[in-house]
Amino acid sequence: MGISRSQITKIHNGYWEGISCDVIKRISQLFHISIDELLDNSFLPPTYHVASHTHSIYIQASDDYPEFMLKKDDFLYIRPFVHEAAKLGYLVVYSEDNQYKIKEYTKDDESRLILYYIVGISRSYHRSVADIKWKQHIEPKEERRGAPIKL
Amino acid sequence: MSTKKHLVVIDDHDYVNESIEIAISHLFSIRSFTSVQSAYKYLVNTPTVHGFIVDYHIGPNSGLEFMRDSVRSLYPKVPAILISAFYDRDIPNVDQAEINQQFVFNLTKPFDVNKLQDAVLSIFNETPVH
Numbered sequence: 215m216g217i218s219r220s221q222i223t224k225i226h227n228g229y230w231e232g233i234s235c236d237v238i239k240r241i242s243q244l245f246h247i248s249i250d251e252l253l254d255n256s257f258l259p260p261t262y263h264v265a266s267h268t269h270s271i272y273i274q275a276s277d278d279y280p281e282f283m284l285k286k287d288d289f290l291y292i293r294p295f296v297h298e299a300a301k302l303g304y305l306v307v308y309s310e311d312n313q314y315k316i317k318e319y320t321k322d323d324e325s326r327l328i329l330y331y332i333v334g335i336s337r338s339y340h341r342s343v344a345d346i347k348w349k350q351h352i353e354p355k356e357e358r359r360g361a362p363i364k365l
Numbered sequence: 366m367s368t369k370k371h372l373v374v375i376d377d378h379d380y381v382n383e384s385i386e387i388a389i390s391h392l393f394s395i396r397s398f399t400s401v402q403s404a405y406k407y408l409v410n411t412p413t414v415h416g417f418i419v420d421y422h423i424g425p426n427s428g429l430e431f432m433r434d435s436v437r438s439l440y441p442k443v444p445a446i447l448i449s450a451f452y453d454r455d456i457p458n459v460d461q462a463e464i465n466q467q468f469v470f471n472l473t474k475p476f477d478v479n480k481l482q483d484a485v486l487s488i489f490n491e492t493p494v495h
Contacts, residue, residue: 270450270474271384271481291475294383314478329387339475 269334276313284316288337292330305332369394370415370489375404375431376448377424385418388478389485400424401431408439416489419468421449432467444488450474 221237242249269291275284282305284290295306306319307330319328372389374397376382382397389395393416398404401423408414417436419428432445447468464471470484 270378270381270448270476271388271478272475273478289475292384292478293380294387330384 273307273314273330275316277315279316282316282318284335285337288335289339290316290332291334291336293333295328295331297324297328301331306330307332371396371411371413372416372418372485372489373398373404373408373414374418375399375401375423375428376418376420377422378420381420381448384478385481388481392482392486393489401426401428401435404431405435408436414440414443416443416485417445418485419445419447421447429464429467433463437467444469446484446488447471448474448476 221233238249272289272291275286275288275290278284278286290305290307292307295301301319302321304319305316306323306328307314307316308326308328309315314329316332317323319331369392371394374382374385374395376385376397377399379399382399386395386397396407398407417432417440419432421428423431428447428449436443436445445468447464447470449471450473469488472481472484
């Protein structure tokens with residue numbers, strides 16, 4: 215998609231310094247987010263787009279989790295959780311006081327009832343890539359005249 | 366004997382079935398299937414089902430056709446929820462009236478677990494346990 219892996223890593227880790235204007239413009243186009251919104255640091259890149267995860271089910275964060283760079287009402291796309299060592303360090307969802315809560319999975323959690331693990335995070339509601347492709351498939355293509363504008 | 370109402374969930378993705386089970390198994394007794402064939406085998410031998418949650422695309426099959434052609438002869442009036450990524454688009458060759466006839470509610474993927482819980486409680490709790 216025109217963005218290098220090291221740039222994605224920087225974005226994931228919250229570092230905008232060293233990201234070129236072209237990359238920011240490309241992200242703005244891809245996710246339909248204004249550049250102003252991108253630059254005030256309130257935008258969380260939707261991780262599943264980058265990882266191309268299939269997702270169907272989400273919960274919304276019940277609280278702010280600054281340690282995980284999550285804000286209340288962020289969209290957390292989830293899968294059922296099975297205890298296994300490979301999931302150490304994943305963000306997981308468990309239920310407490312009738313609320314879904316989030317924590318990082320550690321070895322001490324083996325006895326805890328963990329419901330889901332998080333496969334994708336976004337700050338606004340996003341449809342799956344498959345759905346977007348389907349929409350493009352069923353919508354009639356507009357005839358365009360002249361040379362395409364290079365972005 | 367359990368007094369929970371019995372729901373059948375059919376989605377070709379295992380993880381969707383499991384996610385739904387996790388979300389509502391404290392409210393309902395759930396049996397899930399990843400194919401219409403295995404679901405149908407179960408349904409012909411099961412006397413009581415109180416509701417269905419059915420994906421629109423179940424592998425090569427359509428959840429709408431399965432409900433209309435197979436399930437309705439066994440359970441003509443049991444309420445069903447449709448889940449699909451594409452339902453709110455104009456799906457070519459699909460009769461909207463027929464969808465409305467077969468399903469009382471639809472959830473568009475990705476859907477919120479809390480919305481699922483609210484929907485199943487309001488829809489399936491209206492029918493009494495036999």
